Amino acid sequence: MTTTTININGMTCSHCVAAVQKALATVPGLTIDAVTIGSATVSIDPATGSLAAAEAAIDDAGYDVVKGRVLNIASPGAGESTSDA
Ligand SMILES: [Cu+2]
Numbered sequence: 001m002t003t004t005t006i007n008i009n010g011m012t013c014s015h016c017v018a019a020v021q022k023a024l025a026t027v028p029g030l031t032i033d034a035v036t037i038g039s040a041t042v043s044i045d046p047a048t049g050s051l052a053a054a055e056a057a058i059d060d061a062g063y064d065v066v067k068g069r070v071l072n073i074a075s076p077g078a079g080e081s082t083s084d085a
Contacts, residue, residue: 001043003033004051007066008058011037016063023061027053 011020014037021035024042029049033041042054055065 001031001045003041003043005039005041006051006054006058007039009038009064009066011063013037019061020058020063023057024054027057030054
């Protein structure tokens with residue numbers, strides 16, 4: 001199992017959270033850990049599921065998957081973060 005947080009644009013309310021949850025529930029090989037406004041955390045069984053399938057389901061539900069690994073770690077000092085965008 002690989003736990004991944006997918007960042008999502010276009011989610012604005014609890015309805016969006018429910019819609020993303022519903023979309024992800026249809027994806028095989030995937031366990032939903034948490035869905036919040038702006039992100040979904042899922043555990044993927046590499047044998048039966050894939051991140052691409054999860055992202056496709058979110059996309060099909062009408063939301064925008066933010067590609068790339070976005071780490072929401074706030075560094076108090078700031079300024080010297082490496083950008084690998
Ligand atoms: Cu909404």
